[in-house]
Amino acid sequence: MDENIRVRFAPSPTGYMHIGNARTALFNYLFAKRTGGTLILRIEDTDQERSTPEAVQVIVDSLKWLGIDWHEGYFGKDEHGSPVEKGKYGPYTQMKRLGIYDEYRNKLIAEGKAYYCFCTEDELEKKKQAATAAGIVPKYDRKCFKLSREEAESKKRNERFVVRFKVEPGIVEFNDLVRGKVSFNTDQIGDFVIARSDGVPVYNYAVVIDDNAMKISHVIRGEDHLSNTPRQILLYRALDFPLPKFAHLPMILGSDRSKLSKRHGETSLLAYRDKGFLPQAVFNYMSLLGWYPRDGVEIKNKEQLAKFFDLADVGKSGAVFDEKKLIWMNHEYMQQLDASAIYELCVPYIRTVDLSGRSPEWINKVLEAVKTGLNTCAEVPEQTKLFFMSAELTAEGLEVLKSGKAKEVLSCLVELFNKTEVTAENFKALLQEVAKKAEVKGKDLYMPVRLGLTGALHGPELAVLIPVLGSAECARRIEDTLKKL
RNA sequence: GUCCCCUUAGACUAUUGGUUAGGUCACCACCCUUUCAAGGUGGUUGGACGGGUUCGACUCCCGUAGGGGACGCCA
Numbered sequence: 401m402d403e404n405i406r407v408r409f410a411p412s413p414t415g416y417m418h419i420g421n422a423r424t425a426l427f428n429y430l431f432a433k434r435t436g437g438t439l440i441l442r443i444e445d446t447d448q449e450r451s452t453p454e455a456v457q458v459i460v461d462s463l464k465w466l467g468i469d470w471h472e473g474y475f476g477k478d479e480h481g482s483p484v485e486k487g488k489y490g491p492y493t494q495m496k497r498l499g500i501y502d503e504y505r506n507k508l509i510a511e512g513k514a515y516y517c518f519c520t521e522d523e524l525e526k527k528k529q530a531a532t533a534a535g536i537v538p539k540y541d542r543k544c545f546k547l548s549r550e551e552a553e554s555k556k557r558n559e560r561f562v563v564r565f566k567v568e569p570g571i572v573e574f575n576d577l578v579r580g581k582v583s584f585n586t587d588q589i590g591d592f593v594i595a596r597s598d599g600v601p602v603y604n605y606a607v608v609i610d611d612n613a614m615k616i617s618h619v620i621r622g623e624d625h626l627s628n629t630p631r632q633i634l635l636y637r638a639l640d641f642p643l644p645k646f647a648h649l650p651m652i653l654g655s656d657r658s659k660l661s662k663r664h665g666e667t668s669l670l671a672y673r674d675k676g677f678l679p680q681a682v683f684n685y686m687s688l689l690g691w692y693p694r695d696g697v698e699i700k701n702k703e704q705l706a707k708f709f710d711l712a713d714v715g716k717s718g719a720v721f722d723e724k725k726l727i728w729m730n731h732e733y734m735q736q737l738d739a740s741a742i743y744e745l746c747v748p749y750i751r752t753v754d755l756s757g758r759s760p761e762w763i764n765k766v767l768e769a770v771k772t773g774l775n776t777c778a779e780v781p782e783q784t785k786l787f788f789m790s791a792e793l794t795a796e797g798l799e800v801l802k803s804g805k806a807k808e809v810l811s812c813l814v815e816l817f818n819k820t821e822v823t824a825e826n827f828k829a830l831l832q833e834v835a836k837k838a839e840v841k842g843k844d845l846y847m848p849v850r851l852g853l854t855g856a857l858h859g860p861e862l863a864v865l866i867p868v869l870g871s872a873e874c875a876r877r878i879e880d881t882l883k884k885l
Numbered sequence: 886g887u888c889c890c891c892u893u894a895g896a897c898u899a900u901u902g903g904u905u906a907g908g909u910c911a912c913c914a915c916c917c918u919u920u921c922a923a924g925g926u927g928g929u930u931g932g933a934c935g936g937g938u939u940c941g942a943c944u945c946c947c948g949u950a951g952g953g954g955a956c957g958c959c960a
Contacts, residue, residue: 699909
């Protein structure tokens with residue numbers, strides 16, 4: 401393990417885990433695994449209006465489901481409901497670190513690098529609107545910076561205030577591990593708030609304090625944070641903290657190339673679990689969004705992905721999330737599973753099916769039979785239903801059965817089923833016999849059989865369906881159908 | 886609007902100045918087949934545009950256009 405490489409995933413617990421967030425976690429994981437570094441989970445819950453304890457749990461559940469494990473930080477709750485944290489740089493939940501933020505904030509104020517601001521939100525809103533209307537970049541006008549220390553101290557006693565960081569003019573330039581050299585002019589940046597009126601720190605400030613305190617060496621996050629980086633660098637400088645390396649990952653986009661959101665489909669990671677996707681497939685697919693392994697082989701497990709992962713190979717442009725390719729990849733991973741594994745995974749989806757009287761062996765046979773056509777676990781009920789019972793005959797199906805020699809085919813077949821146990825081996829011979837007796841072949845033979853047995857025009861291959869059902873069940877089903885003709 | 890970032894086919898991408906621009910998904914065709922799939926084989930589709938630099942540009946530079954992100958007492 402490389403003690404010097406430390407990365408973190410620092411989500412805020414507001415609702416579900418977004419796909420984009422999950423991808424950030426994944427790249428941090430891959431990077432840590434590849435370099436032998438440490439992955440830390442930190443909970444950024446300073447937005448008290450939106451943060452919830454449930455969402456904290458969702459973060460842990462999401463990461464665990466995806467197969468991302470971490471070494472340090474927040475680890476969920478123990479059996480008594482108390483939070484579990486590991487590591488010597490804790491606490492790893494921001495609301496438990498308030499004292500630390502206060503300390504540095506006071507230092508910045510004492511050094512004249514930050515100041516109290518008493519402007520009301522209404523006042524600021526008006527100024528902002530005026531600036532926007534005039535076509536100017538809205539920026540705090542530093543009104544309260546002009547206050548003397550004494551004035552500020554006296555106002556503090558009976559007025560609400562925030563703390564603002566004083567942005568010095570200049571150019572901030574840094575070398576992003578993904579994007580190369582990026583530079584900003586600080587004249588675009590107003591004196592931003594670092595502590596709210598209730599004393600709770602704001603993201604751009606807290607993140608710097610924590611990344612420094614936790615000895616983070618590489619900040620790997622989404623591109624939406626690129627323009628926050630200069631603010632943070634300014635804070636690093638003001639606090640005399642060593643700068644970590646930055647890597648800004650391209651965004652994950654929806655089909656119209658805008659930021660992936662609800663209207664593009666599911667954006668919650670766990671929604672994909674619920675839709676029957678395998679975590680290995682989701683992991684693999686997401687790893688390919690904005691990154692590509694050097695050898696060009698796309699299907700790779702976690703270990704192989706980590707072996708190839710390199711920030712230098714991360715792309716710069718946004719990547720569209722394409723569920724079709726995810727489905728294909730999931731299909732590939734489904735094929736690697738044996739029937740009993742599929743059964744375990746599909747339990748939540750086959751609750752609707754009556755399994756009473758079905759042996760596990762028989763169910764496995766069914767799953768083995770339909771496996772090659774399975775894209776997701778959620779498809780299991782649909783794909784297997786004709787094994788459990790036949791479908792209601794449609795008008796079209798009824799028509800086929802009433803025409804030609806369909807009835808004759810079925811009668812012959814029942815007779816055979818009654819005296820022979822059908823197997824995968826003798827299935828073909830059995831049908832040949834029917835063909836000879838009824839003098840039909842091809843579709844005229846198979847379609848009535850299919851309809852007689854399943855009631856449906858489409859379905860699993862008869863050669864696999866019939867042996868799984870067995871003679872008795874086949875005969876019973878066909879007799880049932882004959883009664884309807 | 887301002888700043889920052891991006892731009893190889895419908896999607897993900899390879900290419901790091903010389904390739905018939907390669908791979909994967911999707912799509913199409915054919916094969917297999919009793920149906921739907923799955924599988925096999927093959928195929929269509931691409932360097933945003935305009936200028937340079939160079940013997941030679943997808944690749945380097947400039948501009949234009951388009952897209953994205955950020956501009957909160959959200960993260």
